[in-house]
Amino acid sequence: MKKLAALFLFTAAxxxxxxxxxxxxxxxxxxxxxxxxxxxxxxxxxxxxxxxxANCGFCHGTNxxxxxxxxxxxxxxxxxDDERGDKIGxxxxxxxxxxxxxxxxxPAEQIQDIAAFxxxxxxxxxxxxxxxxxxxxxxxxQKGREYFNGAGRCNTCHSPTGDLAGIAKKYDAVTxxxxxxxxxxxxxxPQVTVTLASGQTFAGTLDYLDDFNVALxxxxxxxxxxxxxxxxxxxxxDPLSAHAELLKxxxxxxxxxxxxxxxxLK
Ligand code: HEC
Ligand code: HEC
Numbered sequence: 001m002k003k004l005a006a007l008f009l010f011t012a013a014x015x016x017x018x019x020x021x022x023x024x025x026x027x028x029x030x031x032x033x034x035x036x037x038x039x040x041x042x043x044x045x046x047x048x049x050x051x052x053x054a055n056c057g058f059c060h061g062t063n064x065x066x067x068x069x070x071x072x073x074x075x076x077x078x079x080x081d082d083e084r085g086d087k088i089g090x091x092x093x094x095x096x097x098x099x100x101x102x103x104x105x106x107p108a109e110q111i112q113d114i115a116a117f118x119x120x121x122x123x124x125x126x127x128x129x130x131x132x133x134x135x136x137x138x139x140x141x142q143k144g145r146e147y148f149n150g151a152g153r154c155n156t157c158h159s160p161t162g163d164l165a166g167i168a169k170k171y172d173a174v175t176x177x178x179x180x181x182x183x184x185x186x187x188x189x190p191q192v193t194v195t196l197a198s199g200q201t202f203a204g205t206l207d208y209l210d211d212f213n214v215a216l217x218x219x220x221x222x223x224x225x226x227x228x229x230x231x232x233x234x235x236x237x238d239p240l241s242a243h244a245e246l247l248k249x250x251x252x253x254x255x256x257x258x259x260x261x262x263x264x265l266k
Pocket of ligand 1: 060099
């Protein structure tokens with residue numbers, strides 16, 4: 001909650017930075033800088049998202065907004081200052097072993113793809129929040145309901161009378177918006193099934209995955225770490241991947257309409 005509030009404060013600051021010649025412009029108007037930067041190539045973003053969610057998501061959150069074991073990279077000053085991997089690259093390659101950040105031996109192209117993904121997440125957070133914070137509940141509630149049960153397919157996982165009943169009592173509008181845009185994956189971990197060439201399978205919560213190793217904790221709490229070879233079949237299922245996909249799909253109108261609908265679920 002505190003973290004989210006901070007995100008919105010941050011956006012409010014970037015909004016101020018957009019006004020023409022603000023009297024007390026912050027020394028480094030990062031939001032403004034980001035908006036004026038080139039939008040990253042969508043195919044790089046898509047590749048980067050895959051690499052990120054497989055390698056980094058369980059600590060930093062699949063949306064890069066922080067998990068319980070890794071900081072928010074959407075608001076990280078280091079990541080905001082990054083250009084095509086120049087700042088994040090050294091952190092990825094060297095890690096910060098004493099602080100809980102492992103080293104990853106990723107090729108330069110993959111680091112650039114991760115950088116493109118992070119940039120797109122930063123731009124989306126800034127654009128969307130800057131736009132909506134001014135006027136948070138302006139959408140059409142009826143259209144929101146249609147989107148919920150139609151194009152958004154929200155009703156395949158949620159119900160306004162079930163898990164989302166009373167959601168508008170639980171969160172104010174701004175928080176509610178960030179909850180459906182970026183649900184925090186702290187409690188919701190990616191699951192994995194690994195099938196060996198022999199047909200033996202291991203299934204459980206994904207703990208670690210890179211080009212060389214995969215590790216998981218099974219239902220009985222036992223830890224399995226396996227080195228990858230081409231005959232190993234690995235299926236990762238992230239319960240929040242639908243939300244990551246949705247984030248790419250929403251128009252601004254969809255977001256406003258959905259929020260206008262969700263605030264009625266009191
Ligand atoms: C096991 C958990 C874990 C994994 C996996 C992980 N990180 Fe981290 N990462 C951390 C922690 C903890 C920190 C904070 C270190 C510190 O306090 O200096 C961090 C810091 C960072 C930072 C520096 C942020 C800043 O503002 O200084 C970047 C960039 C980063 N990670 C990127 C990545 C990327 C990209 C991946 C995947 C390739 C990844 N991390 C995987 C735990 C993790
Ligand atoms: C494939 C399943 C799936 C779909 C589709 C889906 N969600 Fe979710 N949603 C989840 C999961 C999993 C969570 C995280 C667990 C939780 O908080 O319930 C979540 C979390 C949420 C939350 C936060 C709930 C809370 O209590 O903090 C909201 C709000 C939400 N989703 C709204 C939506 C909306 C609106 C749509 C459609 C635009 C949608 N979801 C589509 C699976 C889905």
